[in-house]
Amino acid sequence: MRRVLMGIAAAALTVGALGTAAPAMADPDTDFANELHVYGIYGQKDYNAWIGKIMCKRLYTGVDKDVFATARFIQMNMEKGTTTEQTYQFIGAGLRTYCPEKLPVLDAARQS
Numbered sequence: 001m002r003r004v005l006m007g008i009a010a011a012a013l014t015v016g017a018l019g020t021a022a023p024a025m026a027d028p029d030t031d032f033a034n035e036l037h038v039y040g041i042y043g044q045k046d047y048n049a050w051i052g053k054i055m056c057k058r059l060y061t062g063v064d065k066d067v068f069a070t071a072r073f074i075q076m077n078m079e080k081g082t083t084t085e086q087t088y089q090f091i092g093a094g095l096r097t098y099c100p101e102k103l104p105v106l107d108a109a110r111q112s
Contacts, residue, residue: 052094
């Protein structure tokens, strides 16, 4: 589990660094959906964006105390068959897209 989390945290930072040259008129929900497709995560764009935004709100308000609680929330709201790796990829993409200041929760989880 830690290796998966460490790899995803590294990928989150790498993909985030590569994606910094976005056009000024970019739609974050579309960008989020496109990134999820890279990980094999599909579903309705609006639903996934909604879950990503709720995920951030849960982190801001303290409902989820750590990324593991966030992962349980995401797993409960994703399609059956979503892997643990995809769950953490969703979290990384959601953090980068909707609440980048919360990215340190991935590093905190990796260190625990």
